[in-house]
Amino acid sequence: MLRVEHSTVRFDGRTALDDVTLDVGDGEVVTVLGPSGSGKTTLLRVIAGLQRPDQGRVVLDGRDLASVPPHRRGIGLVFQDHALFHHRDVAGNVAFGLRMRNEPAAAIGRRVRDMLELVGLSGFEDRSVATLSGGEQQRVALARALAPGPRVLLLDEPLGSLDRRLRDRLLDDLARLFAEVQVTAIYVTHDQAEAFALGDRVAVMRTGRLVQVGTPDAIWAQPADADLAHFLGLRNVRDGSVVRPEAVLVRVGGGDGNGVVLAAIRQGPTVRLVVSLDSGETLEALVTSLEHPEPGDRVSVEIDPAGIVELP
Ligand SMILES: Nc1ncnc2c1ncn2[C@@H]1O[C@H](COP(=O)(O)OP(=O)(O)OP(=O)(O)O)[C@@H](O)[C@H]1O
Ligand SMILES: [Mg+2]
Known part of the structure; x- marks a missing residue:
C-alpha cells in the first residue's frame, strides 16, 4: 500500500535518513521506534511530502508521490505540539480539511460529530480550543487528521507532551480507535512501551537507518543486535x-x-x-x-x- 523506497536525506552533508525502505500494508499500524535524532521525523516528513529525499521515492497505492504536493497525498498528520488553530472552535478545527474540499455544510457537520464521538469528545463542538486540556487538544488534532478519511495517518510523538497517566489512557484509546477505523498509520515514538503496545509491526531506527522491522514478539524474541537488546532492557x-x-x-x-x-x-x-x-x-x-x-x-x-x- 505505502512503500518508502531506498530513501536518503542529507542535511549539510550529514545523513539524517540513510537508505530507508519500509512497506506498510493496508490497515496496518507500524510504529517507528528510535532515540532522539535517529531520523524518525525526517522519515515522516518525506512520506508527507514536506521533505524531498535526496535519493529514493515514496509510492502510495502504486503511484510515485514525487510530483504530488503534500495536501493532495491523502495523508493525515498529528504532531506532538498539536498545532490547532487557536482562533477556531473545536468543530472549526475538525472541519478544516473538509472545508478545503468544499464539502456541503450538512455533510461536514455530520462528519465532525462522528469524528468527535470517535475520539470521545462528543458535545465539544463549540468549545474554544484554548480552554481544552492537553489530552483533549490531542484528541481534537486526531479527529481533525481523521476527518477527511486519509489513506495514511502519520503521528509524530502525539502523546509526547502529556503526563504518564494520560499517556497510558490515550494509548489504550488509540489502540481501540486504530482497530475501529482500520486506518493505515505510521506512529513515531522514542518510547518502547508505546511502540510495542500500538504497532502491528515495530520499525527500529538508529542514526537514520532501520535496524530491524518486525512484530513486537519477533523483535523481543530476537533483537537484531546487542545495542537493540540493551535498548529493550535486555x-x-x-x-x-x-x-x-x-x-x-x-x-x-x-x-x-x-x-x-x-x-x-x-x-x-x-x-x-x-x-x-x-x-x-x-x-x-x-x-x-x-x-x-x-x-x-x-x-x-x-x-x-x-x-x-x-x-x-
Ligand atoms: N531541517 C534540518 N536541517 C538540518 N538538520 C536537520 C534538519 N532536520 C533534521 N535534521 C537533523 O537530522 C537528524 C534527524 O532528525 P529528526 O528530526 O528526523 O530526528 P528524530 O528521530 O525525529 O528526533 P526526535 O526524537 O528528537 O524528534 C538530526 O541530527 C537533526 O539534527
Ligand atoms: Mg522527531
Missing part, C-alpha cells in the same frame, strides 16, 4: 548472546550459593534483581513473586538455557 549480554532476565533463576539459600544480590528494584508487578556472581559477572533477573531476595543476600543463580538468545 542487559545480560555475554559471549555474543543475551540472557533474558526472566530466564535467570535466583534462589535464596540452597547450598553455598554462587552470587550476592546487589539491588532489588520493584517495577510494578515484577522485581528486578541485580546479582553479582562469584565469577565476576553481573546478571539481572526478574522475579514476579511478592517475596524476593534482598540486597546482600547470598543466592544460587541458574540460567534456563531456553532464555539464551544468540545475537548475530
